[in-house]
Amino acid sequence: MIKVNRTETLETRKKGPTRDIGLYLRKYWQLYLLLLLPLIYLAVFKYSPMYYVLIAFKKYSIVQSVAEMPWAKNYGFEHFIKAFRNKDFIYALRNTITLNLLDIIIGFPVPIIFALLLNELRFKFFKKSVQTIAYMPHFLSWVIIYGLALQLFTPSSGLVNMFIQKLGLPAVHFLDDGNNWVKTYIGLGVWQSFGWNSIIYLAAISGISPELYEAASVDGANRWQKMWHITLPGIRPTIIVLLILALGNILGSNFDRPFALQNNLVLQNAEVISTFVYKNGIKGLQFSLTTAVGLFQSIVNVIFLVLANWFSRKMGERGIM
Amino acid sequence: MKKRIISIILAGTMVMSMAACTSSGGDAEPTGVGTPDPETPVTQDTYEGDHNEIEGGNAAELENGKFAETRKITVEVYDRGNDGGTDPTNNMYTDYIKKGMLEDHNVEVEFVSVPRWTEVDEINNLLAAGTAPDICLTYSYPTIQTYADMGGVLDLQNLVVDNKNDIPHLWDWLGTTNMYWDKSVTDGTLWAIEGKRANNNRIVTYVRKDWLDTLGLAEPTTTEEFHDMLVAFKDNASTLLGADADKIVPFSCSVDVGWRAALLIESKIDPNISDKELYVNGFDDRKLTENGTKDALKILNGWYNEGLMWDEFVLHDGDTVEDDNMKAGYVGAFMHNWDYPFRGGEDSINANLKRLVGEDAKFVAVDCFEASNGEYIKYCDSTAGDRKIFFPTTNDEPLASLLYLDWISDPVHIEYLQCGDEGVTHTVNADGSYSFMTATGDPIMNSGQNIDMTITCNGLNLSTPELTLKSMYNNYPPCDPEDVKKANDVANNGKKPAKNSKITTIEAETGMGEALNSKRNVLYDTVLSCKPEEFDAKWDELMNDYLTSGGQDIIDERTAAWEKLYGDKVTLE
Numbered sequence: 021m022i023k024v025n026r027t028e029t030l031e032t033r034k035k036g037p038t039r040d041i042g043l044y045l046r047k048y049w050q051l052y053l054l055l056l057l058p059l060i061y062l063a064v065f066k067y068s069p070m071y072y073v074l075i076a077f078k079k080y081s082i083v084q085s086v087a088e089m090p091w092a093k094n095y096g097f098e099h100f101i102k103a104f105r106n107k108d109f110i111y112a113l114r115n116t117i118t119l120n121l122l123d124i125i126i127g128f129p130v131p132i133i134f135a136l137l138l139n140e141l142r143f144k145f146f147k148k149s150v151q152t153i154a155y156m157p158h159f160l161s162w163v164i165i166y167g168l169a170l171q172l173f174t175p176s177s178g179l180v181n182m183f184i185q186k187l188g189l190p191a192v193h194f195l196d197d198g199n200n201w202v203k204t205y206i207g208l209g210v211w212q213s214f215g216w217n218s219i220i221y222l223a224a225i226s227g228i229s230p231e232l233y234e235a236a237s238v239d240g241a242n243r244w245q246k247m248w249h250i251t252l253p254g255i256r257p258t259i260i261v262l263l264i265l266a267l268g269n270i271l272g273s274n275f276d277r278p279f280a281l282q283n284n285l286v287l288q289n290a291e292v293i294s295t296f297v298y299k300n301g302i303k304g305l306q307f308s309l310t311t312a313v314g315l316f317q318s319i320v321n322v323i324f325l326v327l328a329n330w331f332s333r334k335m336g337e338r339g340i341m
Numbered sequence: 342m343k344k345r346i347i348s349i350i351l352a353g354t355m356v357m358s359m360a361a362c363t364s365s366g367g368d369a370e371p372t373g374v375g376t377p378d379p380e381t382p383v384t385q386d387t388y389e390g391d392h393n394e395i396e397g398g399n400a401a402e403l404e405n406g407k408f409a410e411t412r413k414i415t416v417e418v419y420d421r422g423n424d425g426g427t428d429p430t431n432n433m434y435t436d437y438i439k440k441g442m443l444e445d446h447n448v449e450v451e452f453v454s455v456p457r458w459t460e461v462d463e464i465n466n467l468l469a470a471g472t473a474p475d476i477c478l479t480y481s482y483p484t485i486q487t488y489a490d491m492g493g494v495l496d497l498q499n500l501v502v503d504n505k506n507d508i509p510h511l512w513d514w515l516g517t518t519n520m521y522w523d524k525s526v527t528d529g530t531l532w533a534i535e536g537k538r539a540n541n542n543r544i545v546t547y548v549r550k551d552w553l554d555t556l557g558l559a560e561p562t563t564t565e566e567f568h569d570m571l572v573a574f575k576d577n578a579s580t581l582l583g584a585d586a587d588k589i590v591p592f593s594c595s596v597d598v599g600w601r602a603a604l605l606i607e608s609k610i611d612p613n614i615s616d617k618e619l620y621v622n623g624f625d626d627r628k629l630t631e632n633g634t635k636d637a638l639k640i641l642n643g644w645y646n647e648g649l650m651w652d653e654f655v656l657h658d659g660d661t662v663e664d665d666n667m668k669a670g671y672v673g674a675f676m677h678n679w680d681y682p683f684r685g686g687e688d689s690i691n692a693n694l695k696r697l698v699g700e701d702a703k704f705v706a707v708d709c710f711e712a713s714n715g716e717y718i719k720y721c722d723s724t725a726g727d728r729k730i731f732f733p734t735t736n737d738e739p740l741a742s743l744l745y746l747d748w749i750s751d752p753v754h755i756e757y758l759q760c761g762d763e764g765v766t767h768t769v770n771a772d773g774s775y776s777f778m779t780a781t782g783d784p785i786m787n788s789g790q791n792i793d794m795t796i797t798c799n800g801l802n803l804s805t806p807e808l809t810l811k812s813m814y815n816n817y818p819p820c821d822p823e824d825v826k827k828a829n830d831v832a833n834n835g836k837k838p839a840k841n842s843k844i845t846t847i848e849a850e851t852g853m854g855e856a857l858n859s860k861r862n863v864l865y866d867t868v869l870s871c872k873p874e875e876f877d878a879k880w881d882e883l884m885n886d887y888l889t890s891g892g893q894d895i896i897d898e899r900t901a902a903w904e905k906l907y908g909d910k911v912t913l914e
Contacts, residue, residue, distance in 0.1 A: 082493040284866040304855035
């Protein structure tokens with residue numbers, strides 16, 4: 021079907037551009053009609069709300085529409101200046117970057133390694149069960165994970181600490197000491213997501229032609245060499261795309277994970293932009309300030325995304341844009 | 342051809358379904374206006390609809406206190422989500438109010454529930470969305486001030502004066518004190534009126550009476566004795582708790598240290614502190630910036646490091662683990678609302694202790710944090726300082742709303758809402774006082790003395806003060822009235838009610854409440870649980886952070902505002 025279409029298009033193209041488009045549309049208008057719906061969805065729910073980023077440049081008022089609100093001081097940049105003078109915001113910025121970088125450094129390779137290991141397993145049943153168990157935590161909400169963490173890691177009544185204390189060692193403050201908290205945060209994140217994230221790699225691996233492995237076996241390659249020279253290069257494009265996406269989110273932060281896990285004693289390490297925006301914007305009523313912060317966050321994310329994409333193209337890989 | 346038809350149908354149905362989704366919101370408007378249904382959530386649309394309809398009819402005039410045409414208002418009510426409670430928007434008491442308002446004023450009342458424990462967030466959301474109820478209440482005046490600055494709140498000044506004759510009960514009950522408590526001295530605006538505390542008891546220290554008896558200890562009367570008692574609890578944990586000895590918490594405290602150790606903190610304040618000093622440092626209601634607070638926290642830090650306090654308090658923000666520890670009998674002492682262990686009927690702390698631990702297991706009130714002059718000073722609110730009632734600008738029925746406040750301020754109505762029906766929720770004793778019973782089903786009150794229904798009144802209020810007091814002691818079945826009496830006596834010993842500075846607007850405070858409260862809690866929690874040798878460094882670091890993040894600006898502006906209004910005077914009448 022697709023092949024036929026393509027030849028038809030090529031034929032019509034020769035007859036001139038205007039007629040070409042008209043004919044093309046007359047032929048495939050149903051497809052465009054169907055495409056219209058997702059486009060409307062994007063316009064209504066993703067693009068039209070963007071109008072309200074203007075709040076970042078205005079003096080917010082509850083009773084006025086965005087257009088009616090007066091512009092903020094300093095050519096509308098008052099709130100941006102205020103944000104960067106606010107040391108809590110700087111902390112939140114620092115923590116967001118630190119936690120996300122650690123997440124990438126530690127969390128990104130884990131699903132790849134897991135997928136490679138899983139791929140080497142011979143028993144199908146065992147492989148499937150391990151896979152299922154590994155991606156199960158993905159379906160737990162962070163509130164529940166925090167509940168589990170409390171049962172395990174609290175200093176005096178947590179299971180892990182009871183065990184540590186039985187060994188005669190002092191209790192470890194997993195959740196209420198700044199540095200330990202970061203480790204717990206990253207660890208729980210990896211635990212929650214590596215199984216799920218490995219699915220895409222497993223799919224990529226299954227797309228590698230078995231002939232390559234057969235040829236390698238004939239050449240006398242061992243399993244390690246096959247993994248290194250066939251499997252890994254085979255999934256390299258997938259790795260690159262996911263890495264670009266991860267880097268594009270370097271300043272993004274999901275809300276529920278840090279919010280569920282943080283407490284007053286670790287706030288210096290645990291406050292991230294999303295929780296900062298929630299506390300100061302929604303609870304503290306500083307809507308303009310936090311819209312400015314949100315806008316800043318989005319812009320930096322886009323810059324990172326474009327840079328990572330450009331870099332991957334430079335390296336000879338396909339980008340996503 | 343077939344494909345084409347199918348795709349048209351598919352696309353068509355998707356368009357239709359989307360259109361249906363969006364238009365159903367719009368359709369709700371006319372139905373919401375015509376038939377008020379308590380189940381229907383109130384939307385901005387319904388207000389507009391109501392308003393237009395009334396504008397179309399005759400203008401607002403009362404005849405014998407009644408509107409000619411039925412008006413409709415919405416009223417905020419807290420949802421406490423208590424086990425076995427009733428629907429806060431639809432129960433025996435809401436029906437009583439609805440019926441009365443319709444009969445007396447021809448006003449239809451609809452209740453809108455707001456979760457009690459996240460009320461500020463929730464009311465923020467409703468106000469920001471323009472869907473707040475006509476009558477809103479909150480404990481947070483800064484929230485009202487912030488919205489008033491944005492033009493989101495009605496000025497009540499003229500309303501309450503112009504309609505004075507129509508709202509006699511409200512004026513009688515609140516008096517000018519509460520009515521004008523929040524009135525601005527600079528521009529005369531009145532954004533909120535203060536519900537009245539019929540009882541301004543605040544916080545009390547509780548200890549386990551049966552533990553004292555087991556160890557042969559007397560009730561502590563000084564901070565020192567309180568500490569020795571905690572040590573005794575810890576050292577004798579196995580006597581007191583047996584196999585659960587490692588679960589003992591001699592002194593329990595939550596993340597809100599400034600509240601849950603308030604009596605200790607306040608005992609370190611100079612007893613002769615001036616009104617000016619109290620006002621200037623009054624932005625933080627946990628006394629963070631008062632002289633002496635650091636000494637109190639140092640004591641707490643010592644207790645913490647001696648193992649006398651709960652080492653997991655910071656991890657349990659917002660859950661019920663601490664209460665569960667009290668109910669299970671692991672906790673030796675705590676500070677909380679003056680009637681805290683009696684609240685909640687069969688689920689109250691003392692009732693649980695009796696059931697789970699033993700007949701004589703209970704918390705009793707003690708007075709043991711003496712100020713430097715030997716008095717047991719209790720800083721408390723005046724008759725104001727409880728819930729603040731305000732009308733958002735989306736309120737199109739200010740008069741009907743005022744009539745509502747008037748109606749629930751009628752002492753007869755207050756009494757019924759607090760006491761319910763004889764034989765169902767209370768019995769009358771020989772001396773005329775009430776004994777309250779644990780109600781079941783619809784007559785259950787979702788809050789103590791039904792305070793969520795009587796928003797202009799907090800605290801039992803019967804025909805005479807003696808009757809009120811006697812009945813109050815009986816108000817916490819199945820808890821012993823003697824214990825309640827003792828708690829009330831302790832709470833009243835050395836009371837120092839707040840005075841009204843009459844200064845309402847401090848620019849530097851706008852929008853800072855949340856950030857600074859969070860910083861204050863971080864400070865308290867950190868210095869409470871750090872190592873003793875780190876205490877001073879942590880205190881200085883975090884206090885500096887608090888002050889530079891806006892705390893100092895507030896103190897400075899408050900000082901300036903005070904001096905502008907009162908000059909050199911440091912005391913209020």
